[in-house]
Amino acid sequence: MAGRLRGAALAGCLGLCGTALALLAVVLLRAYVLRPAPGPRVWGRRPELGFELSARDRRELKEALRGAIKIQTVSFSPDDQNTTALAEFGNYIKKVFPAVFSAKFIQHEIIGEYSHLFTVQGSDPQLTPYMLLAHMDVVPASQEGWVAPPFSAEERGGFIYGRGTMDNKNSAIGILQALEFLLRKDYRLRRSFYIGIGHDEEIYGHKGARKIADLLEARGVKLSFLLDEGSAILDGFIKGIKAPVAVIGITEKGALTVKLSVEKEPGHSSAPPKETSIGILAGALSRLEQNPMPNMFGHGPEIRTLEHLASEFTFPLNLIMTNLWLFSPIVSRILQQMPSTNALIRTTTAITMFNAGIKTNIIPPSAKATVNFRIHPSQKAEEVLEIIKTTIADDRVKIDVQETFDPNPISPWDNQAFGVQIFRRTLLDVFPEVSSVAPGICIANTDSRHFAKLTDAIYLFNPLIIKPDDFLRIHGLNERISVEGYEKQVEFLYQLIQNSDIKKLPEPHANSHEL
Ligand SMILES: CCCCCCCC/C=C\CCCCCCCC(=O)N[C@@H](Cc1ccc(O)cc1)C(=O)O
Ligand SMILES: [Zn+2]
Numbered sequence: 001m002a003g004r005l006r007g008a009a010l011a012g013c014l015g016l017c018g019t020a021l022a023l024l025a026v027v028l029l030r031a032y033v034l035r036p037a038p039g040p041r042v043w044g045r046r047p048e049l050g051f052e053l054s055a056r057d058r059r060e061l062k063e064a065l066r067g068a069i070k071i072q073t074v075s076f077s078p079d080d081q082n083t084t085a086l087a088e089f090g091n092y093i094k095k096v097f098p099a100v101f102s103a104k105f106i107q108h109e110i111i112g113e114y115s116h117l118f119t120v121q122g123s124d125p126q127l128t129p130y131m132l133l134a135h136m137d138v139v140p141a142s143q144e145g146w147v148a149p150p151f152s153a154e155e156r157g158g159f160i161y162g163r164g165t166m167d168n169k170n171s172a173i174g175i176l177q178a179l180e181f182l183l184r185k186d187y188r189l190r191r192s193f194y195i196g197i198g199h200d201e202e203i204y205g206h207k208g209a210r211k212i213a214d215l216l217e218a219r220g221v222k223l224s225f226l227l228d229e230g231s232a233i234l235d236g237f238i239k240g241i242k243a244p245v246a247v248i249g250i251t252e253k254g255a256l257t258v259k260l261s262v263e264k265e266p267g268h269s270s271a272p273p274k275e276t277s278i279g280i281l282a283g284a285l286s287r288l289e290q291n292p293m294p295n296m297f298g299h300g301p302e303i304r305t306l307e308h309l310a311s312e313f314t315f316p317l318n319l320i321m322t323n324l325w326l327f328s329p330i331v332s333r334i335l336q337q338m339p340s341t342n343a344l345i346r347t348t349t350a351i352t353m354f355n356a357g358i359k360t361n362i363i364p365p366s367a368k369a370t371v372n373f374r375i376h377p378s379q380k381a382e383e384v385l386e387i388i389k390t391t392i393a394d395d396r397v398k399i400d401v402q403e404t405f406d407p408n409p410i411s412p413w414d415n416q417a418f419g420v421q422i423f424r425r426t427l428l429d430v431f432p433e434v435s436s437v438a439p440g441i442c443i444a445n446t447d448s449r450h451f452a453k454l455t456d457a458i459y460l461f462n463p464l465i466i467k468p469d470d471f472l473r474i475h476g477l478n479e480r481i482s483v484e485g486y487e488k489q490v491e492f493l494y495q496l497i498q499n500s501d502i503k504k505l506p507e508p509h510a511n512s513h514e515l
């Protein structure tokens, strides 16, 4: 009997100890293994004016965007733009946004013939201004393959179709629309801000955004932050994350475009040499494709993106993402499998043009190709060029560098980063379904890089929920925006302007809601 009692007591004790141990393990797991990503807190103040739209406002907002899409502001190449359309766009915004163009405290200037700079003077000159950037030019669109012609701005099933609906007339028109609505409600701005609308972003922005930046620099302007396109609220991009997450670019990749050429004696195709210019060039290109640039996972901000999103992942991915010190080799291998995530972790190589040959029976005198590299934030153009030379390893291939620039510096992402706090607050106001806001990389290039001397706080983000399918529409077929999505974009900008009017960020406190 005594033995049985001792046994029961032991079993009870073991059970208790087991429970205690299990509890301890859960606590440790929560505290150390599944710890939430560190992030600044947001304050509780709400914007003064709500975003209630009448049926008339809704119609006006939609028609303003549709009208802009119909203007064919195409950038074909650096010396081929539709300048008539660019000028028409200027007249159009004057007509559609009368409050913006008549406000006494808004100065409007045309820069580089077709770009627009608005200086919106706030009532408090002590507050450092910020800038909203967008562009009006678009890439060309084929007539075939669209459900509605690319410049028809046709509305179908709640979407407006057309070139520029996501890239980037939605921002250009959206910013002016948000300001127009605020002015009509007599909102008095406190913090000054600039609006820049470039006309040649798709061809590097040298005549538009660059000139705007030079002018502001000459005026001695410093910005508290700058917001441009380049990332979005991502839905379904990352395996293991169910909810949409806002990924705000804190840098953009660098770029290097090289022209490769091979010259060889032409001749009769009946007695060909062992290698032709085409064969030699094709070999070099194949070596570049077969030997991708090194995987740089862990050397740039991509690791911070995953750490911030760690708690959004389902089990066991949440555990893996919280412990990248251990799992980064596996994660980096997974990321390189999809083109959009591969672009986050390495300098990408894209053969974009190939020209050779003039007739079926002539040995071609020359072969040329263009290769476009997008440089990972941890590398420099010079370093990439060295790797290219070593990989090609053939002196017969001439390498001419065309456009090149290093990646942008990394913008701040912490408690003191004013812009980041404003975006968090505004996302919370307008997109309550977005559960995380993370820093990321813009895998393409934007006009914002011209503004590096005016601020170290450049952020790339379009307040639009996009799915992988939408990403393919940018520069692709059937670019479109949902009417609801565009309304939300305007609402985001409307609230962002009001939220930016705060004098100074409140001190973070323990109970405030955190994204
Ligand atoms: C966790 C991550 C998954 C990553 C998935 C990425 C999704 C990103 C979502 C939206 C990205 C939209 C990118 C729009 C910006 C494109 C801008 C652009 O096309 N630029 C051109 C031209 C250009 C402009 C300025 C320059 O100085 C150089 C080139 C480009 O070719 O980059
Ligand atoms: Zn764009």
Ligand SMILES: [Zn+2]
Binding pocket: 139, 167, 202, 475
């Ligand atoms: Zn574009």
